[in-house]
Amino acid sequence: MAVLAERSAHRVADLGCGTGRLAIAMAEAGHEVTGVDPAPAALAAARRKPGGGRVRWLQGSADRLTVRSLDAAFMTGHVAESFVGDEEWDAVLRGLRRALVPEGRLVFDSRDPARRPWELWDPDGSRRTVVLDDGDAVEAWSEVEEFGRNTVHVTERYRFSDERELANSATLRFRTEPELRDSLREAGFRVDRIYGGWGREPVGLSGDGEFIVIAIATPRLMS
The missing domain is CATH 3.40.50.150 (Vaccinia Virus protein VP39)
Known part of the structure; x- marks a missing residue:
């Protein structure tokens, strides 16, 4: 701003x-x-x-x-x-x-990319709890596949309190x-x-x- x-x-x-x-x-x-x-x-x-x-x-x-x-x-x-x-x-x-x-x-x-930030996005290091607007607590974590120079495929996974799971994937270039x-x-x-x-x-x-x-x-x- x-x-x-x-x-x-x-x-x-x-x-x-x-x-x-x-x-x-x-x-x-x-x-x-x-x-x-x-x-x-x-x-x-x-x-x-x-x-x-x-x-x-x-x-x-x-x-x-x-x-x-x-x-x-x-x-x-x-x-x-x-x-x-x-x-x-x-x-x-x-x-x-x-x-x-x-x-x-x-x-x-x-x-x-010199910091290689994606190396911190493993399931253990990225695991966190997200609280939604309705108060529901969602467990979230990241999975990363490195498949090119400074390019990674990231999958964000979410597990809800009722055991439902969702995933959202993206490819990123650094x-x-x-x-x-x-x-x-x-x-x-x-x-x-x-x-x-x-x-x-x-x-x-x-x-x-x-x-x-x-x-x-x-x-x-x-x-």
Whole structure:
């Protein structure tokens, strides 16, 4: 949110908005917000939330955004890791660049593969209890299969109090800092800052093991 104040950004998009927590918060702070997500169920939940009517919701990806309609764009919650293939990732960045005005900001997070965070996602190390809104306690844990360079397949498993089990799987790609910089440059961005953690620490000096990326749209509009 501090980036919005730096830029005096009014028109903002949240790509991979999920159920809209960040998008609604930005709208309630006075910004004109578009939330974009491929999952219709997530968008339906977002619309039902208090404040959901303040946000324009779109199903899809960055290609749904209007050219030069944004002052800033966000991808939070490690959404950037879900774009596994280089062509898919490059298309997302180009779509965001087209949607941003020159000097507009792109902000996203991605975990540093040098820390190999997925090694902590074994069933024992990741096992936890989640309490739902209705008070039901759900046991949750992760299972990971590493099948490529900095690429993993993650399955989140949930066991309810009535012994029902559900599973949700995703493939994630953890790009290195040079890979992120190169892809941003090719898409028409220049990197302003990359932090290593939520306290704005330098890369490699934070226990968070993050890349917090702030990039600026160059005047060159990508086709």
